[in-house]
Amino acid sequence: MDFAEFKEAVYRRFGLYLDGYKEPQLKRRIDSLMALLQVPDYGAYLNLLARDGQQWQRFIDKITINVSEFFRNQEIFVRLEQEILPSLLATFRDLKVWSAGCADGPEPYSVAILLAELAPGGRHQILATDIDPGALAAARRGVYGERALQAVTPTRLNRYFRREGDHFYLQEQIKGMVDFRQHDLLKDAYGSGFHLIICRNVVIYFTADTQNDLYRRFYQALAPGGVFFIGATENLFQYRELGFEKIAPWFYRRPAGTS
Structure with a gap:
């Protein structure tokens, strides 16, 4: 069994679609796991994964690569707090937010904290998705290290966490603002009508063609006037061709009045 056959299998x-990932990086990670486990070939590894x-x-x-933290790239979250969210709240009273590739939850919980402070009376919906059920289980627990x-x-x-030893327990009110669900960006359907979509440091692992396909799908998932928020190491070079307008570094809007 060669690598292409392994991905198909x-x-x-x-049900995990691997063709959209950058193959050299993906193959290197899988080969390193196989070497650690002393698995001789892809067929044997597939059987191991099945049992x-x-x-x-x-x-x-x-x-x-589930790595995340609260308010990651703090200066960008300051812009989100002081400019992007107030602008969205001035247009849409109750925000519908999607954190795509949320890992173990710090990103959507950061947004929940901001919305709890900026618009505490709002009936906001925050959807957080990831392909990894283990990461989602950790996110639902809401327990973090320093x-x-x-x-x-x-x-x-002090306001949102309770410390016990080396662990910090997130306040139940903030946990209750976020709905965690399993979702594969490459094959599952996207929702619609989102006022803010956050997908940071996820798309970089995919091929260029797959990236553009995902960006088009994110655009369609946004409500007109909604904002797409990407990672600090990412650039959306073809944003005009995709229909977006750039409103700030790392923030792109679907223009109002589009269909």
């Missing part, structure tokens, strides 16, 4: 057996749930979770963790909280101000840390 993973899709048939597990060992722990190794399947390890496989998912390796290819999805590393994930290094950009949280002392005031917010």
Whole structure:
């Protein structure tokens, strides 16, 4: 079994679509796992994944890179707090937000904290999705170490978290603002009518063609006037061709009045 056959077999057996990923990076990660496990070939590895749930979770963790923290790239979140969200709230009373590729939850929870402060009476909907069920389970628990909280101000840390030893427990009110669901960006349907879509440092792992396809789907998922928020290491060079207008670094809007 060669690598292409392995990817096809993973899709048939597990429903995980790997063709959109950048192949050299993907193959390097999978080959390194196989070497650690001393698995001789892709056929043997596929059989291992089918019978060992722990190794399947390890496989998912390796290819999805679940690294996140609260208010990651703090200066960008300041712009979100002071400019982007107030502008959206001035147009849409109740915001519908999607955090795509949310890992273990710091990003959507950061947005929940901002909305709790900026518009506490709003009936906001925050959807957070990821392909990894293990990451989603951790997100629902809402328990974090100091590393994930290094950009949280002392005031917010005291207000929204309870410390027990080395662990910080997120306040139930904030946890209750976010709905976590499993979702594969490459094959599952997207929702619609979102006022803010956040997808940061996820699309970079996919091929250029796949990236453009995802950007088009994100555009369609936005409500007219809605904003798309990308990662600090990313650039949406073809935003005009995709229909977006750039309103600030890392923030792109679907123009109002579009259909």
